[in-house]
Amino acid sequence: MTNKLRAQDITFILVRPRYPGNIGATARILKNMGFSKLSLVLPSVLPTHPECFRLAVGAADLLKKAKVFDSIEEATKGLRFLVGTSRRTGKHRQDFVNLPDIQAKLPRKQKIGILFGAEERGMTNRELSHCHLVTMIPSNPDFPSLNLAQSVALIAYQLRLVLLSKEKIPEKKPLPLASMEQIEGMYQHLEKMLIKIKFLPSDNSFHMMRTLRGLLGRTGMTEREVRIIRGICRQVLYNVV
Amino acid sequence: MTNKLRAQDITFILVRPRYPGNIGATARILKNMGFSKLSLVLPSVLPTHPECFRLAVGAADLLKKAKVFDSIEEATKGLRFLVGTSRRTGKHRQDFVNLPDIQAKLPRKQKIGILFGAEERGMTNRELSHCHLVTMIPSNPDFPSLNLAQSVALIAYQLRLVLLSKEKIPEKKPLPLASMEQIEGMYQHLEKMLIKIKFLPSDNSFHMMRTLRGLLGRTGMTEREVRIIRGICRQVLYNVV
Numbered sequence: 001m002t003n004k005l006r007a008q009d010i011t012f013i014l015v016r017p018r019y020p021g022n023i024g025a026t027a028r029i030l031k032n033m034g035f036s037k038l039s040l041v042l043p044s045v046l047p048t049h050p051e052c053f054r055l056a057v058g059a060a061d062l063l064k065k066a067k068v069f070d071s072i073e074e075a076t077k078g079l080r081f082l083v084g085t086s087r088r089t090g091k092h093r094q095d096f097v098n099l100p101d102i103q104a105k106l107p108r109k110q111k112i113g114i115l116f117g118a119e120e121r122g123m124t125n126r127e128l129s130h131c132h133l134v135t136m137i138p139s140n141p142d143f144p145s146l147n148l149a150q151s152v153a154l155i156a157y158q159l160r161l162v163l164l165s166k167e168k169i170p171e172k173k174p175l176p177l178a179s180m181e182q183i184e185g186m187y188q189h190l191e192k193m194l195i196k197i198k199f200l201p202s203d204n205s206f207h208m209m210r211t212l213r214g215l216l217g218r219t220g221m222t223e224r225e226v227r228i229i230r231g232i233c234r235q236v237l238y239n240v241v
Numbered sequence: 242m243t244n245k246l247r248a249q250d251i252t253f254i255l256v257r258p259r260y261p262g263n264i265g266a267t268a269r270i271l272k273n274m275g276f277s278k279l280s281l282v283l284p285s286v287l288p289t290h291p292e293c294f295r296l297a298v299g300a301a302d303l304l305k306k307a308k309v310f311d312s313i314e315e316a317t318k319g320l321r322f323l324v325g326t327s328r329r330t331g332k333h334r335q336d337f338v339n340l341p342d343i344q345a346k347l348p349r350k351q352k353i354g355i356l357f358g359a360e361e362r363g364m365t366n367r368e369l370s371h372c373h374l375v376t377m378i379p380s381n382p383d384f385p386s387l388n389l390a391q392s393v394a395l396i397a398y399q400l401r402l403v404l405l406s407k408e409k410i411p412e413k414k415p416l417p418l419a420s421m422e423q424i425e426g427m428y429q430h431l432e433k434m435l436i437k438i439k440f441l442p443s444d445n446s447f448h449m450m451r452t453l454r455g456l457l458g459r460t461g462m463t464e465r466e467v468r469i470i471r472g473i474c475r476q477v478l479y480n481v482v
């Protein structure tokens with residue numbers, strides 16, 4: 001049994017979103033980040049509005065099953081932990097958690113709601129009073145006000161990192177690196193060629209070869225790349241009189 | 242003397258952005274995250290288009306000073322390290338770095354460019370071949386394609402966390418990395434030489450050159466190393482009849 005945060009435990013809740021484009025863009029980025037639950041409290045339009053679909057691109061399914069409510073109380077029924085989002089740090093506020101530090105603050109195996117206030121206005125103190133914690137995006141203090149769908153993007157991304165945190169991220173199959181002998185053979189071939197074209201003096205090649213070893217050595221060359229370099233050497237030697 | 246990443250060292254470059262709204266939303270989120278340098282390669286509209294301004298809200302200053310270029314080569318002149326963004330993991334690619342792990346991979350005290358491909362299409366292999374590393378957003382494999390401005394948001398956020406990190410990075414004297422023009426000049430010299438020695442056919446050099454770009458590109462070449470490779474090319478061309 002793992003004790004991981006799961007995407008299906010998290011519902012994103014937009015409170016009084018005003019622009020249909022933001023609802024659509026929210027659906028898209030939520031699906032991009034592996035989430036599927038979207039609720040709207042008193043939205044300006046229904047989530048099936050054409051402008052929402054236009055911005056959602058391939059995330060129309062999230063819009064179709066998005067739930068619409070008349071109040072935060074209704075939207076959060078059944079949830080056990082609410083996270084508010086705000087950039088303001090007035091009094092009478094819960095503890096603020098810097099977004100990158102949110103992982104340690106979230107309960108596991110609980111239904112969690114993430115609340116976003118309306119464009120321009122953000123969340124009111126009353127709305128924030130429902131929340132167990134308030135997270136803050138560490139934005140530029142001189143220009144802190146993010147577009148709604150961009151706020152959703154950053155929070156969904158940070159939560160995705162939490163979801164993936166203990167997970168093995170599928171690794172790319174490593175390329176077959178050349179063996180040390182293959183690389184050594186390549187250096188000797190290269191040195192022979194460089195002496196032949198008189199780029200190196202035959203009796204004093206050490207210093208420059210060390211530089212070239214430094215350059216190629218730090219790349220972690222593959223077998224194919226070694227063959228290519230040797231092919232170039234061979235072709236030069238063949239062509240030089 | 243700290244060796245921290247600085248916001249002014251980073252330029253965000255949108256390659257062929259198609260929707261003015263994405264240009265405006267990019268300016269806004271960059272300013273939200275404390276960045277100020279935006280370049281556009283062959284955008285569909287100028288950054289001063291009204292629809293860009295509408296989405297930028299308070300970030301009109303970034304749009305007004307955004308630079309517009311006709312090619313990636315021009316846009317990256319003077320930069321020393323290029324980061325590509327891609328969700329594809331085909332062969333013939335540079336090392337992929339998972340976005341949350343990017344901190345350790347970025348050089349300090351160097352001008353860095355972050356490249357974003359066009360909407361829908363992303364970056365081409367040829368565009369990615371300019372990059373020293375390619376970063377990947379760990380998105381849902383079943384629905385990985387993000388809106389352009391949302392991709393910018395996540396990468397700018399992760400880079401902001403790097404800027405704000407308190408971690409002491411051991412100060413290493415940075416190597417004088419070669420500029421993008423110097424590296425491009427070297428590739429052209431190398432290609433010319435390889436065609437001359439008939440290692441490459443003159444009409445079909447792209448595939449092999451991409452491999453060589455991948456090999457040398459991942460090293461972060463110094464100016465001296467570029468001079469050495471060009472010296473070898475010159476000497477081969479001089480010697481081949």
